[in-house]
Amino acid sequence: MKRCFFGFKIFAPWPKLPKNSRVLTEENRHVTLAFLGDVSSKQIEELHQVPLPAFCFGPVGTFDRVIFLPKKSPRLVAWNIRWQDAKMLNDFLKRLQHWLKKHDFMIQNRKMLWHVTMCRNHFKTKEWQQNFFSLPFIVDSFNLYESLKDSNYQILWSHNFLKPFEETEHTADLAFSIRGKNFTELYYNAQLALAFNNPAFLPFCVLEDKKKKNIEDVVIGLNELIFEMDKKIGSPFKAVSFHKNIKSFKDNLLEWEMIVDV
Amino acid sequence: MFNLKKIAPATYVLPQEEGMKVPGLIIASEELLSFPDMEEPLKQVRNVAHLPGIVSYSIAMPDIHWGYGFPIGGVAAMDIEQGVISPGGVGYDINCGVRMAVINEKFEDLKKDGLLERIFHKVPSGVGHGTRNNTLNDKEYEKLTHQGTRWSISRGFGYKEDLEHIESFGVIEGADITVVSSHAKERGKNQLGSLGSGNHFIEIGKIETVFLKDIAKSWMVEEGQTYILIHSGSRGFGHQICQDMLKELVEKGFAKNLPDAQLVAAPIKSLEGKKYFSAMAAAANYAFNNRQMILHQVREAFFEICGINPQSIRLVYDVCHNIAKFEEHMINGQKKEVCVHRKGATRAFGANTKELPSYFQKTGQPVLVPGDMGTASYLMVGRGNPLTFCSSCHGAGRAKSRVRSMKDWRGKDLISYMDKKGVKVMASSGATVAEEMPDAYKPIDLVVKAAQEANLASIVAKMRPHLVVKG
Numbered sequence: 001m002k003r004c005f006f007g008f009k010i011f012a013p014w015p016k017l018p019k020n021s022r023v024l025t026e027e028n029r030h031v032t033l034a035f036l037g038d039v040s041s042k043q044i045e046e047l048h049q050v051p052l053p054a055f056c057f058g059p060v061g062t063f064d065r066v067i068f069l070p071k072k073s074p075r076l077v078a079w080n081i082r083w084q085d086a087k088m089l090n091d092f093l094k095r096l097q098h099w100l101k102k103h104d105f106m107i108q109n110r111k112m113l114w115h116v117t118m119c120r121n122h123f124k125t126k127e128w129q130q131n132f133f134s135l136p137f138i139v140d141s142f143n144l145y146e147s148l149k150d151s152n153y154q155i156l157w158s159h160n161f162l163k164p165f166e167e168t169e170h171t172a173d174l175a176f177s178i179r180g181k182n183f184t185e186l187y188y189n190a191q192l193a194l195a196f197n198n199p200a201f202l203p204f205c206v207l208e209d210k211k212k213k214n215i216e217d218v219v220i221g222l223n224e225l226i227f228e229m230d231k232k233i234g235s236p237f238k239a240v241s242f243h244k245n246i247k248s249f250k251d252n253l254l255e256w257e258m259i260v261d262v
Numbered sequence: 263m264f265n266l267k268k269i270a271p272a273t274y275v276l277p278q279e280e281g282m283k284v285p286g287l288i289i290a291s292e293e294l295l296s297f298p299d300m301e302e303p304l305k306q307v308r309n310v311a312h313l314p315g316i317v318s319y320s321i322a323m324p325d326i327h328w329g330y331g332f333p334i335g336g337v338a339a340m341d342i343e344q345g346v347i348s349p350g351g352v353g354y355d356i357n358c359g360v361r362m363a364v365i366n367e368k369f370e371d372l373k374k375d376g377l378l379e380r381i382f383h384k385v386p387s388g389v390g391h392g393t394r395n396n397t398l399n400d401k402e403y404e405k406l407t408h409q410g411t412r413w414s415i416s417r418g419f420g421y422k423e424d425l426e427h428i429e430s431f432g433v434i435e436g437a438d439i440t441v442v443s444s445h446a447k448e449r450g451k452n453q454l455g456s457l458g459s460g461n462h463f464i465e466i467g468k469i470e471t472v473f474l475k476d477i478a479k480s481w482m483v484e485e486g487q488t489y490i491l492i493h494s495g496s497r498g499f500g501h502q503i504c505q506d507m508l509k510e511l512v513e514k515g516f517a518k519n520l521p522d523a524q525l526v527a528a529p530i531k532s533l534e535g536k537k538y539f540s541a542m543a544a545a546a547n548y549a550f551n552n553r554q555m556i557l558h559q560v561r562e563a564f565f566e567i568c569g570i571n572p573q574s575i576r577l578v579y580d581v582c583h584n585i586a587k588f589e590e591h592m593i594n595g596q597k598k599e600v601c602v603h604r605k606g607a608t609r610a611f612g613a614n615t616k617e618l619p620s621y622f623q624k625t626g627q628p629v630l631v632p633g634d635m636g637t638a639s640y641l642m643v644g645r646g647n648p649l650t651f652c653s654s655c656h657g658a659g660r661a662k663s664r665v666r667s668m669k670d671w672r673g674k675d676l677i678s679y680m681d682k683k684g685v686k687v688m689a690s691s692g693a694t695v696a697e698e699m700p701d702a703y704k705p706i707d708l709v710v711k712a713a714q715e716a717n718l719a720s721i722v723a724k725m726r727p728h729l730v731v732k733g
Contacts, residue, residue, distance in 0.1 A: 169663040171299050171328040216512055223505050230449050230498050234388075236459060238354050238501040241330050242512050244523045261330060261354045261501070262460050262664070 001038040003147040004156070006050070006096065007031055010116065012063070012137035013196050018127045023119045024151050031081065031116055031139070033093060034100055034107050044156065046103065047144055051095050056250070057179065058139040058161035060084045060192050062202065066132040067115060068125060075121060077128050079135075081114035084188060084207055089114070120151055134202050136195040138164060162250070165193035174237070174260040181253060183212040187221055190240070190258050194222075198236050204229045215244050215256060236262060264304050266295070272324070272715035273649070276304065281521065282311035287319035289650065291712045294324055297661055297704060303333035309521045310338050314529070315345020317593055317600055321650050323607050324712035325659030325704065330354065331524030334606035337653045339591065340530060342599050347535045348527035349511070349542075351603035353584040354504045356542055357549035358462075358495030360630045360656075361428070361580035362641065363557060365488040365570060369468035369728065372488055373568045378688055378729045380563040381464060385556050387457035387733045388690025398451045400439075406454075406551055407437045407544035414551045419455075419558040421573055426619040428580040429609060429627075432550045434587070438540035443506045446541075450499025450548060455555030457494050459694055459733035463635065464560060465491040467727040470638070474722045477625045477643050481578055481722070489725050490575070491632055491639055492556050495584065500545035507538045530601055539586065546585055553580060578641070579628035581608045583656045589617075592648050602651045610654035610719045612646020629719040633658045633706030635698060635730045636683050640710045642719035654718040655710070658703035671696040680730075689732035698732060 007030040017023050039047070061083040068074035083089045093112060100107050116137075119128070142159040164185075168175045176193045180186040188207050195202040204225045212218045222240040229235040238261040245257040266274040266288060274295075276286025286307040288295070303326045310332055311320035317339045326335035331350030338351055365372075398406065406413040410433025414420055425431050439447075457464065469487045472478045483489075496503075508526060511517065511534060517526040528534035561572035586603045593600070611618055612626040622628070629642040631654075646652045662670075676695045680687045689695045713719050 167665055169665055171302075171660045171663055172334055173330070174664065220509055223509075227445055227449065227502065235498075238498075239505045242508055242517070242523050242526065243330075259330070 001040055002044065003037065004039040004044065005035040005145050005147065006033040007143055007145050008033065008139040009141045009143055009155070010137045011140050012135050013199055015133075015135070017118065018124065018131055022121050022151065024117060028151055028153050029116050029118070030143075030145065030153065031114065034096055036100070036105050036107065043105070044144070048157065051099050052159050053092050053142055055088060055092075056162050056253070057164045059089055060136065060138050060164055060189065063116070063135045063137065066128050069115075074125075076117050077119040077123050078115040078117045079132070081116065083114065133199065135199050136192045136202055138192070164189040165196070167193070167197065168257075170259060174262055176258045176260070178256045178258045179253060183214060183218055183254070184210065186215070186254060186256050187212045187218045190218065190222055191225065193258065194237060194260070200233065201225075201229055201235070201237070215246055216242070218256075238262060263301070270716065272712040276307060278311070279308070282308060283313070283316050284311050284319050286311055286322065287649065288322045288326075289712060289716045289718065290322070290324050290326070291708060291715070294704065294708055294712055299328065299661070302328040303335070306331070306333040306522075307336065309525060310336060310351070312521050313338065313340070313346055313348065313525060313527055315341040315343075317341055317345070319649075321653070323653065323655040324709045325606065325655045325657050327659045329605060331522055331526075332603065332605045335655065335659060336605050337603065337607045337650055339600040339602045339651045342530055342588070342601060345530055345601060346527035347530050347538055347586055347601055348525055348603065349504050349507045349538060350524045350526065351605055352504070352542060352586050353605045354501045355495035356500035356504060356584055357434075357546035357582045358493075358584045359429075359549060359553065359580060359582045360491060360493045360632055361553050361557060362578040362628070362630050363490045363575050364469070364483055364578055365490070365564065365575050367488055367570065368486045369488045370486070374729070375567075377466070377563060377567045378686055378731065380567050381560055382688040382731050384559040384563050385457055385464060385731065386455070387462075387731060388459050388694070398447070398454060400447070403447055404439045407439045407442075407547045409433065410547040411550045411554050414554040414558070419555045424554070424577045426621060427577040428550060429582050431619075432554070432580070434543040434546040434585070436540055437543035437547050439544055441537045441541050442503060442544050446499050446502035446506060449502045450497055453497040453499065454548070454552055455559065456497065456552070457556060457731065457733050458497055459691065461698060462494045462733045463491075464556070464731040465632065465635065465639065465727045466729040467725055469723050470726040471724045472722070473724070474643065474720060477722050480625055481628065482576065483578065483641065483723055490557075490560055491630065492553055492560070493632060494549070494552055494556060496545040496549035497552060499548050503541045503545045507541060510534065542586060546582065550580070579630060581628070581630050583608060589651070591651050600651070602653070604653055606656050607653045608656045609652060610642075610644030610646065611652050612644050615646060615652075628722070629654050631655055631657060631706065631710055634700040634703040635687065635727055635732070636680060636685055636700035637706055639725045639727065640706065640721055641723040641725065642710065642713065643722050644719050645717050647716070647718050650718055655713045658706040658709055660702055661704045662702040664697040664702075667699055667702040668693065668696045670701070671699055685727055685730055687730045687732060691733070694732050
């Protein structure tokens, strides 16, 4: 029997965390979707039939606050998640839970609190509160994990997502491959790429209700945000260039090479 | 792929292909051409040759690397009647430039304890660090952008004699603040007199070797002497002006039929072309003032720590790296006015050029070529080579991306590493130091050698950095 759960492996521009506490290593940080308890080898085989996410890009979101769980006598420190597309994630979770119940897996029926556990036991609440600042993250893969000792986890199988953005090489400036289904998604993902590079950009991101019709719109929108940052706190990014190198990527997806003057 | 043909020492022609209005001209040695990542900048040289009204050649300096539309280290001259002016041919950091000053005191004899710390404290550097006391209102903006460096000097930031030692006497005529957006003014209002981030720096060191003794003597530069180099530009003000104009030109359709939208350009004589030049000149004049005010702070630091009279710290020269200028040049045996774009390139007028002050007419103008912070910088003299519209290189040129440099140096104690090499570094951000480590740049010796072989400029002196402030 193995203690198993479904979860998302995530990437973030992790900062230095308070010392003298049991901080989870970067590779062990994850979002738990469904805890399954002890599972037999036969059941593990059966879990291969679980419905996979319909989304092709790794979901993105932000950590917006630090939380301590459970509320009474907390034993762990976690970072609360705000998804860019919460509906998409909640729909997937419902499908997953429905399938698990239908196949007689015992899962808890409580309301989902989206979070990533950062540390267990022996932590100073104030220290974690004072050191917290908002960060973006992306989901790398949907995994079946086995829970080992001392906050270590082993991935039993994975379903990988496409990356919504990746930093690439450029001799003088910064360059990124930005991907999305449409120009609005390129705009959101470009913002998160910049926030990944420099998390101080995150408070200036506008991640909703901004429809973008073409790449010029995207560039102009991003430059407005850089202006706001530079005006208020100074910006390491000077401008996003009008570089229009867009190509089709997989099935009807867009990929844009974003070049940022620094 | 590029089929380069050598026509003279360190000089190659990139043949004219379909769509190119002129051939390319590459100033480089074989060694420099063999560096990786040359494909993108050479493509950009080819793209620039498509611009309407380009004259003679699309030119690359020995420190060429991948830039925005134009390569960094690119030069293009445009016919006044038929040609265009391109914000991408100047760059985001309008009139980013470098100035050099010298002190009549041997570097070895200088009281250095606390000097770097004092300069670091006095000159705001790094992201978001602007000036403490200077907030520009509309009236001051108008004066500053119109008067150029005279604005700073009239407020006590420097001396009248500095003016003759600044390219174009520290002012680009034709600036018009009324065409500059409120966004640009907002970004620049608290940044005057600050270094910024990225590759901007203040460097102090020793004149190690003098090669052209007569010229050095006439510029009062001596072996062993202490020098100061300051590299900065027009900060957020210039960036926003470039961005605003790019937006306007793209929206008005000026990018159509160009091989790269980043080359977007307006006819020089069009309303948009004139507007860009006026706004660019405003940013250029902001940049001259920025470097003037930084030098003032550095002079004060030398006074406070070393007791050196600020006025005795003599400005050798201040050059623009990113600018478009109207100049007269000999083209096909005839004198003609053209608009010369220099992006990551330095004007290198030779002797007897009437635009230079009498002081430099006998020698040609100083050309300042900073290298990486661990190796060397060079003082050169312009040769007025008509092939490059009297232009030369501006630095070592990046050889490695910022991302790669960060990865290579992650987890290492960079400050101690540089200290062991004899260079004390202070920086607002450790990341900037990692991005700017010496191995991120091409060897400066190769770059200046190629410029000298191609007769763009000659080496006057080699300088060795010892104290460096990075943004």
